[in-house]
Amino acid sequence: MNSPEGTASNTGMMLVISAPSGTGKSTLIRRLTAEFKAFAFSVSCTTRAPRPGEVDGREYHFLTREEFEERRENAFFAEWAEVHGNLYGTPRQATLDLLGAGRDVIFDIDVQGARQLKASMGQGCYVFIFPPSREVLERRLTGRGTDSAEVVARRLAAARGEIMDSHWFDHWIVNDDLQLAYDQLRAVYVAEKTRPEYQQAWREGLGRQWGGR
Template sequence: MLLVLSGPSGAGKGTICRMLLQEEPRLQLSVSATTRPPRAREVDGVDYFFVSRERFEQMMAQDELLEWAGVYDYYYGTPRAAVDDALSRGTDVLLEIDVQGGLQIKEKIPDAVLLFVLPPSREILAARLRGRASDAPEEIARRLQWAEREVRMLSRYDYVVQNDRLEDAVSVIRSILTAERCRPGRARWYQGW
């Protein structure tokens, strides 16, 4: 199964992903490709595949990406080969990507499961973004405007999960994973009856 986690910046997607990967051994995180330079302590092939703009454009032209987007003067995308390989081995794949990318995935892989992670309110989201102390006020305002656009697209997702309490959000997502794994098209244990 391909599981896509999207939602506004500050919704807690990264933390949820880390917890899911610790608790779900059948789940593997897909590593995205990007043209942006690595930040301190980021490792190529672990955090991202860091590629040149020319290489990324070649990947787009050769349909090597399941989805891609231009964000803040850089490209980001999901390499198709690694995802296809993991799925063919029976491994569930987790993608943490923006809404635009999630909708691209759904077009190419209709049985992908799309989850939208949402904080309880706009005010809480704003407080979380300010609490990071990593963005200027104008950047926070821009992220909040973008969040409003993303929220308008959540009805195109399969599930919406409120991240008020982290442990509860992870529990809900694990329940969704369990239910989705029981769909006849995904459950393999009954074959042979």
């Protein structure tokens, strides 16, 4: 099943998902975008150098720092952040173009970026994914075997800050059971798509058939 589909006659929605590192957010997003083909990812801009195999315009739009800062000053970005000395940003107009074409745009983004998106775009559905507990998150991060104890400690500290700032999100999902968490995320998306603002074609039909707005 891959409905609801975006069409040129309907308006796309922004689905913004945030979670602490190690919570399983990427797995949930992969499952959702595999099932629902209406989703598109906006291609972000960054000042970091391309990695082997990355193509400009596919993974990222690669900019110099001067180019990025100039665009930032001209309100080019819907949100931006500096991470490990590199700048990252979401192009505002490209996102609006996708929405206008009926595509649903999904964002895998941190809490800071999500807050900027909500302020600058004034729309969207915002979902926060929680780990079951601090202990479980620590086990997941340690179990990766890719991070030092210092890095794990930093990620846990960051997780605490994100969780304490999660109160303004529209939906909370606890990823204790992956299937249940996916069912809940899927339900959020399907329910949000029934909102009148995303049903432009149906609204126009109501006007023609019933004399409505």
